[in-house]
Amino acid sequence: MALKTILRYLPAKSTQINNEPSRRMHFYKTPALLKSLTKKLYWDIKGGDRDIYLTFDDGPIPGLTEYILDMLDAYAAKATFFCVGDNVRKYPEIAKNTILRGHRLGNHTFNHVKGWQSSSVAYLDNIKKCQHYIDLYQPVSEPAIFRPPYGQITPGQIALLSTEYHIIMWDVLAYDFEKKHNAQKSLDKILSKTGPGSIVVFHDNYKAEEKLKYMLPRFLSHFKEKGFNFKKIGQ
């Protein structure tokens, strides 16, 4: 099966098996088969048996990013923020504050670009532009980390990027952006699907704000009580 076909089954925002909303498939947990077929991508991080890697996509944005930072501090948690470069350009103080408070910024393209709809040259340029803004504020790390918007990335783009970037996907997706989902049900799902080494995705965007504010504190509290640590990628 071609990688692109496999990636269509990703738990991405765009994943949709047909056009009927009631029959959409949602993967809170990335299927093991998909992970095993795409070894150049990071889906989870093996290491400590009590570590969880929280990630927040799409920020920084005023208000919500600060809320997330305060919540992380309350639980002594560190996390990774996959930033849209244009948001780093617009809100440098929030980006700097995120780093000062001990978290890591990752690259999420400059304009939240869909990999499947971009030429590799245009895609790489957009990613480099994002990295430029991140590198203004964060000590440069080799390799940098990158997450493709919507989980969309072609095999050619993976090959080009993986020399300079670790491409970070996810093990568990919160569906905090999904208006039709019930926040408590989504929370129950991700509590049951998260385990040692899980990379978990929440969203630092206004579309997800209401659900994130319900789910995140409860998620942190649940795993803190179980003795888990929350680490940033590379920590």
Ligand SMILES: [Zn+2]
């Ligand atoms: Zn995104």
